[in-house]
Amino acid sequence: MYDLEFIKSVLKRKLPRKRYIHSIGVCETAAWLAEKYEVDREKAKIAGLLHDYAKYLTKHEAREYIRHFNIIIDEVMEENIDLAHGLIGAELIKNEFEINDKEILDSIRFHTTGRNEMTKLEKVIYLADYIEPNRKYPGVDDIRNIAHENLDKAVLMALDNSIIHVISRGRSIHIDSILARNEMLKKLS
Ligand SMILES: [Fe+2]
Numbered sequence: 001m002y003d004l005e006f007i008k009s010v011l012k013r014k015l016p017r018k019r020y021i022h023s024i025g026v027c028e029t030a031a032w033l034a035e036k037y038e039v040d041r042e043k044a045k046i047a048g049l050l051h052d053y054a055k056y057l058t059k060h061e062a063r064e065y066i067r068h069f070n071i072i073i074d075e076v077m078e079e080n081i082d083l084a085h086g087l088i089g090a091e092l093i094k095n096e097f098e099i100n101d102k103e104i105l106d107s108i109r110f111h112t113t114g115r116n117e118m119t120k121l122e123k124v125i126y127l128a129d130y131i132e133p134n135r136k137y138p139g140v141d142d143i144r145n146i147a148h149e150n151l152d153k154a155v156l157m158a159l160d161n162s163i164i165h166v167i168s169r170g171r172s173i174h175i176d177s178i179l180a181r182n183e184m185l186k187k188l189s
């Protein structure tokens with residue numbers, strides 16, 4: 001359906017080497033999770049590869065694209081404009097790669113914050129971003145282990161980790177991360 005090798009060659013030119021390697025890691029981990037949790041494997045690979053496509057915009061460029069694509073962002077995202085790289089990335093990918101699949105685009109859109117009622121593909125990309133093999137942070141192996149057993153539980157752990165990290169930096173938590181966490185808690189109770 002999509003030309004993975006072409007996408008990889010574009011990413012290799014566009015992203016710093018470290019981020020390119022991360023993107024390959026997310027792609028492979030997403031493919032594994034997709035297989036395990038019965039999600040379309042090809043969509044997971046494409047979304048995994050492209051999820052950080054807009055990660056290296058300057059603040060100015062990010063704001064320009066937000067205006068250009070009429071993306072609506074809230075105050076927390078306005079203050080932490082890096083959070084918008086998923087939303088912007090999805091629009092750029094639509095235009096530059098002619099990828100119009102809503103599931104793929106949404107999984108890229110919401111990989112930075114999560115959201116209420118995440119689709120399975122959104123969970124797969126969110127989680128793959130956290131546990132791909134190049135990720136190294138305290139607790140990552142615990143999340144990796146749970147990823148083998150329960151998708152929702154592993155996503156909850158990743159959300160917890162992310163929210164704690166945001167708190168430790170004294171930043172505001174995006175409402176969508178809270179909604180995603182509350183929903184996972186409810187589903188698991
Ligand atoms: Fe990202």
Ligand SMILES: [Fe+2]
Binds near residue numbers: 022026051052129
């Ligand atoms: Fe990422």
